[in-house]
Amino acid sequence: xxxxxxxxxxxxxxxxxxxxxxxxxxxxxxxxxxxxxxxxxxxxxxxxxxxxxxxxxxxxxxxxxxxxxxxxxxxxxxxxxxxxxxxxxxxxxxxxxxxxxxxxxxxxxxxxxxxxxxxxxxxxxxxxxxxxxxxxxxxxxxxxxxxxxxxxxxxx
Amino acid sequence: xxxxxxxxxxxxxxxxxxxxxxxxxxxxxxxxxxxxxxxxxxxxxxxxxxxxxxxxxxxxxxxxxxxxxxxxxxxxxxxxxxxxxxxxxxxxxxxxxxxxxxxxxxxxxxxxxxxxxxxxxxxxxxxxxxxxxxxxxxxxxxxxxxxxxxxxxxxxxxxxxxxxxxxxxxxxxxxxxxxxxxxxxxxxxxxxxxxxxxxxxxxxxxxxxxxxxxxxxxxxxxxxxxxxxxxxxxxxxxxxxxxxxxxxxxxxxxxxxxxxxxxxxxxxxxxxxxxxxxxxxxxxxxxxxxxxxxxxxxxxxxxxxxxxxxxxxxxxxxxxxxxxxxxxxxxxxxxxxxxxxx
Numbered sequence: 042x043x044x045x046x047x048x049x050x051x052x053x054x055x056x057x058x059x060x061x062x063x064x065x066x067x068x069x070x071x072x073x074x075x076x077x078x079x080x081x082x083x084x085x086x087x088x089x090x091x092x093x094x095x096x097x098x099x100x101x102x103x104x105x106x107x108x109x110x111x112x113x114x115x116x117x118x119x120x121x122x123x124x125x126x127x128x129x130x131x132x133x134x135x136x137x138x139x140x141x142x143x144x145x146x147x148x149x150x151x152x153x154x155x156x157x158x159x160x161x162x163x164x165x166x167x168x169x170x171x172x173x174x175x176x177x178x179x180x181x182x183x184x185x186x187x188x189x190x191x192x193x194x195x196x197x
Numbered sequence: 198x199x200x201x202x203x204x205x206x207x208x209x210x211x212x213x214x215x216x217x218x219x220x221x222x223x224x225x226x227x228x229x230x231x232x233x234x235x236x237x238x239x240x241x242x243x244x245x246x247x248x249x250x251x252x253x254x255x256x257x258x259x260x261x262x263x264x265x266x267x268x269x270x271x272x273x274x275x276x277x278x279x280x281x282x283x284x285x286x287x288x289x290x291x292x293x294x295x296x297x298x299x300x301x302x303x304x305x306x307x308x309x310x311x312x313x314x315x316x317x318x319x320x321x322x323x324x325x326x327x328x329x330x331x332x333x334x335x336x337x338x339x340x341x342x343x344x345x346x347x348x349x350x351x352x353x354x355x356x357x358x359x360x361x362x363x364x365x366x367x368x369x370x371x372x373x374x375x376x377x378x379x380x381x382x383x384x385x386x387x388x389x390x391x392x393x394x395x396x397x398x399x400x401x402x403x404x405x406x407x408x409x410x411x412x413x414x415x416x417x418x419x420x421x422x423x424x425x426x427x428x429x430x431x432x433x434x435x436x437x438x439x440x441x442x443x444x445x446x447x448x449x450x451x452x453x454x455x456x457x458x459x460x461x462x463x464x465x466x467x468x469x470x471x472x473x474x475x476x477x478x479x480x481x482x483x484x485x486x487x488x489x490x491x492x493x494x495x496x497x498x499x500x501x502x503x504x505x506x507x508x509x510x511x512x513x514x515x516x517x518x519x520x521x522x523x524x525x526x527x528x529x530x531x532x533x534x535x536x537x538x539x
Contacts (some may be wrong), residue, residue: 103253110331164487171470179467187287189413
């Protein structure tokens with residue numbers, strides 16, 4: 042097994058298909074053998090999908106203060122002196138998910154006090170469980186769109 | 198609640214009547230035909246194209262897939278629509294299902310233990326016979342094949358809930374339509390370009406190599422009676438005092454999600470179903486991605502959302518968190534919810 046574990050940044054680049062082909066192949070082979078890195082990759086993919094889903098579903102404008110906070114956070118990130126690191130951080134593959142994650146965190150932090158302390162359970166879990174038990178009724182069919190092909194949240 | 202065991206006797210009688218019909222002595226009655234249709238995939242192999250559509254009150258979901266079924270329980274579905282699923286497939290064998298995700302180069306394995314719960318399956322069929330009148334309609338032709346059309350009429354509101362078109366020769370269901378109380382179409386499954394063949398290669402059901410195998414959720418494990426699930430909850434779970442006519446609890450399970458112990462009871466009238474989930478832990482419902490609206494349950498604020506044809510109503514009281522899920526309307530769910538009082 043290839044013992045060189047990819048860095049989180051490389052996993053993100055791999056996820057977005059931005060690694061050079063030789064490195065991409067190495068990471069691909071490593072993920073097939075390393076459970077820990079495969080889990081980290083799954084978590085990264087799930088986060089990306091969550092952010093995309095949230096962006097698609099969210100029809101409301103982000104509050105101005107949230108936008109301003111994101112811009113401030115981004116401005117702090119790009120402050121000198123490490124110019125090369127700033128340039129690296131400004132690559133879309135890093136900046137967009139980070140800014141989106143910050144925006145989501147700030148938004149829920151401001152609007153959803155109910156998140157504090159309680160365990161959040163995804164509603165899809167209830168829907169999927171119902172669909173599974175429903176299979177005992179005559180002529181029941183699978184849903185037109187299988188949840189296992191559309192959701193990144195496969196774990197219980 | 199229907200008594201477990203009595204349903205098995207009823208099915209044995211039905212199975213016997215189908216056998217007699219098959220021997221050519223008596224043409225099968227509509228109920229025997231219906232039972233034969235439920236049992237047919239266990240002995241008939243086929244290929245074809247399925248078109249599935251489900252209508253919610255605000256949105257619809259649809260898919261098209263090629264199906265290869267080798268009796269008794271090996272099935273391959275290869276999706277061609279919607280485009281997001283194009284090239285994806287689902288391979289199922291018994292209670293195991295493998296979702297082959299071409300985009301992510303992975304296979305998600307799930308298990309649905311409920312598929313092996315013969316008691317719940319038989320109870321549901323007995324409920325169907327108790328709550329629905331099975332009416333044979335005029336014979337028809339569907340996709341070039343002679344079919345027997347059977348309508349299932351609800352005995353309480355006298356409205357058709359389902360229409361199935363059954364291949365006269367093989368007893369495979371070629372078309373199924375479900376209807377809402379107001380008569381509108383809720384969903385349809387059309388089986389076209391059907392070809393009956395036992396010559397389906399085992400290789401067709403092989404999992405692709407080079408894909409990562411991901412362990413997905415296990416559902417309905419261990420399946421148990423509703424009473425048993427409620428007793429094992431570890432908290433005083435409640436049952437609705439008002440159910441839609443003909444509904445009864447048919448199956449229960451205890452699940453633990455992120456450390457939150459939840460009791461799940463499935464209610465059915467033989468065709469329509471809903472589930473009640475209850476837990477006592479500090480938990481919130483993450484409804485990300487759903488269009489939610491606020492409503493009321495017994496004077497308490499509740500959240501309502503629809504996911505395709507599925508509706509979800511969630512609320513809490515002083516001690517428990519509840520979620521009702523099913524293909525019932527908001528008003529029906531609210532009536533059930535309001536009857537779950539401390």
